[in-house]
Amino acid sequence: MTVAAAATAEADGGSATRELDALVIGTGVAGLYQLHQLREQGLRVRAYDAAADVGGTWFWNRYPGARFDSEAYIYQYLFSEELYEGWSWSQRFPDQPEIERWMHYVADRLDLRRDIQFSTTVTGARFDEDRERWTVITDRGETIDTQFLVTCAGMLSAPLTDVFPGQDTFRGTVVHTSRWPADGVHLDGKRVGVVGIGATGIQVIQTIADRVGHLTVFARTPQYVLPMKNPQFGPEEVAAYKARFPELRETLPRTFTGFEYEWQHAWADLTPEQRREHLEDIHANGSLKLWLASFAEMFFDEDVNAEVSEFVRAKMRERLRDDPHLCDVLIPADYGFGTHRVPLETDYLEVYHRPNVELVGLRDNAVSHVVPEGLVLADGTLYELDVLILATGFDAGTGALTRIDIRGRGGRSLTEDWGRDIRTTMGLMVHGYPNLLTTAVPLAPSAALCNMTTCLQQQTEWISDLIRHLRAEDKTVIEPIKETEDAWVAHHDETAGANLISRTSSWYLGANVPGKPRRVLSYTGGVGTYREKCDEVAAAGYPGFEIR
Ligand code: NA7
Numbered sequence: 001m002t003v004a005a006a007a008t009a010e011a012d013g014g015s016a017t018r019e020l021d022a023l024v025i026g027t028g029v030a031g032l033y034q035l036h037q038l039r040e041q042g043l044r045v046r047a048y049d050a051a052a053d054v055g056g057t058w059f060w061n062r063y064p065g066a067r068f069d070s071e072a073y074i075y076q077y078l079f080s081e082e083l084y085e086g087w088s089w090s091q092r093f094p095d096q097p098e099i100e101r102w103m104h105y106v107a108d109r110l111d112l113r114r115d116i117q118f119s120t121t122v123t124g125a126r127f128d129e130d131r132e133r134w135t136v137i138t139d140r141g142e143t144i145d146t147q148f149l150v151t152c153a154g155m156l157s158a159p160l161t162d163v164f165p166g167q168d169t170f171r172g173t174v175v176h177t178s179r180w181p182a183d184g185v186h187l188d189g190k191r192v193g194v195v196g197i198g199a200t201g202i203q204v205i206q207t208i209a210d211r212v213g214h215l216t217v218f219a220r221t222p223q224y225v226l227p228m229k230n231p232q233f234g235p236e237e238v239a240a241y242k243a244r245f246p247e248l249r250e251t252l253p254r255t256f257t258g259f260e261y262e263w264q265h266a267w268a269d270l271t272p273e274q275r276r277e278h279l280e281d282i283h284a285n286g287s288l289k290l291w292l293a294s295f296a297e298m299f300f301d302e303d304v305n306a307e308v309s310e311f312v313r314a315k316m317r318e319r320l321r322d323d324p325h326l327c328d329v330l331i332p333a334d335y336g337f338g339t340h341r342v343p344l345e346t347d348y349l350e351v352y353h354r355p356n357v358e359l360v361g362l363r364d365n366a367v368s369h370v371v372p373e374g375l376v377l378a379d380g381t382l383y384e385l386d387v388l389i390l391a392t393g394f395d396a397g398t399g400a401l402t403r404i405d406i407r408g409r410g411g412r413s414l415t416e417d418w419g420r421d422i423r424t425t426m427g428l429m430v431h432g433y434p435n436l437l438t439t440a441v442p443l444a445p446s447a448a449l450c451n452m453t454t455c456l457q458q459q460t461e462w463i464s465d466l467i468r469h470l471r472a473e474d475k476t477v478i479e480p481i482k483e484t485e486d487a488w489v490a491h492h493d494e495t496a497g498a499n500l501i502s503r504t505s506s507w508y509l510g511a512n513v514p515g516k517p518r519r520v521l522s523y524t525g526g527v528g529t530y531r532e533k534c535d536e537v538a539a540a541g542y543p544g545f546e547i548r
Pocket of ligand 1: 156195196197198199200201218219220341367391394447507
């Protein structure tokens with residue numbers, strides 16, 4: 001049923017409509033906290049999730065090896081010391097099962113489940129201009145009438161699953177990493193193929209290589225990687241990080257990336273030897289620090305970037321034992337370090353020295369199609385497989401919402417609007433869509449250069465403050481005016497244009513989805529700066545927004 005049909009059925013005395021003040025889509029990191037905040041305000045609020053339980057990313061991504069690249073003690077909610085204190089991590093970078101347990105802990109501790117409806121996909125939403133409310137429909141045939149529609153649907157939650165012609169003819173198992181079944185996939189001793197060597201593919205490859213019979217890795221674009229150091233946390237380490245709560249709560253929201261680290265040196269202030277020493281020190285830290293907090297100039301100055309890139313390449317060459325084939329397929333030569341996602345890994349490069357692992361470069365010989373026996377390349381070579389793992393990524397930023405039929409004023413379609421040009425106001429609202437409040441969508445600092453929990457807490461808090469403000473002023477509707485959105489888009493583009501990220505083809509620009517309009521998706525002006533700009537708007541009473 002379409003949204004219009006649902007509304008008609010409603011007018012004809014059809015199924016009962018639930019009435020809400022706010023409907024939250026998604027119960028991952030953002031959705032859980034948003035639900036909590038709005039409920040605390042006394043709103044009638046309910047969250048809907050297609051998944052069978054809470055967790056968002058951490059519900060769906062159950063593939064072998066899934067784990068944090070953010071330190072666990074910063075990937076946290078910071079609004080409650082009690083909540084922070086009540087959970088103890090076992091490692092610096094824990095794995096998916098532990099993270100999922102943590103999300104259950106949060107949902108239970110805040111008693112959120114009673115206001116969540118699981119296994120329900122929101123399929124459409126239409127803004128009724130006469131009543132100035134949203135009519136939302138779900139795949140269960142329900143209709144919900146709500147004042148505010150708050151999307152917490154995730155930045156990387158719309159998987160690219162239908163990648164190759166003939167996938168459905170495959171005799172074995174084909175599985176996208178973010179749709180990994182809870183009861184697993186039988187891999188032991190099998191002939192397994194993995195397509196994709198992004199952050200996900202790398203985690204899968206390094207985890208399954210010693211279990212499978214034969215592993216074929218299909219790699220198109222080479223990927224810079226950094227080694228992870230992942231010590232276990234005992235009571236002492238846990239006590240030490242918990243003691244840092246006040247400091248972390250103060251600093252994380254204000255750093256450039258929402259991680260705990262900041263740049264310590266300007267490139268120009270150091271001699272070549274000192275730079276090298278600094279890079280070695282940070283490299284030994286075993287975290288994303290080399291990417292996110294070595295030298296800021298790396299993002300803007302091609303010469304600096306070239307030197308840091310060469311430092312990382314040399315580390316990779318050494319581990320690949322200078323093998324010409326491995327180095328050619330795995331080490332980037334034509335784009336700079338840090339200009340798209342840099343994954344952490346554990347003994348990943350060493351996997352390629354194993355006798356049961358084969359690396360197939362796709363740069364000059366792409367995948368053509370899938371046949372019942374396996375994968376066929378453009379030159380006709382067939383790789384026979386039992387399991388085909390697609391670590392092929394996501395329609396980032398926009399996909400979660402463009403897969404829902406969202407209709408704003410005048411019936412305008414978000415799918416069509418973003419299909420032409422991806423625009424938002426600070427990643428929090430969209431002109432033409434009153435009372436639609438968004439998190440983890442483009443033009444805000446999510447995922448690409450941000451620790452997600454830091455960014456999502458800030459965004460959901462901004463949304464809660466906005467709703468509190470409207471209610472206090474006895475107003476019911478808000479929408480950014482076009483000029484406000486134009487100005488934000490221009491600021492975003494100018495900031496992004498100065499960053500070398502804008503010159504590397506990746507999901508950061510939507511380049512991984514055919515036909516998607518190009519724009520750097522994440523705001524690159526810094527998490528702290530973004531927060532200040534959002535706070536200024538709120539403190540000034542939302543100038544540039546039409547409120548009534
Ligand atoms: P990514 O980073 O988008 O990686 C997807 C990988 O799949 C990448 O290596 C792609 O190669 C490859 N890919 C996609 N389509 C194809 C086709 N048709 N043929 C060959 N190879 C293909 O997704 P991830 O899931 O690893 O990570 C996404 C984010 O999630 C990550 O950054 C974290 O923030 C969490 P390409 O680079 O396009 O040549």
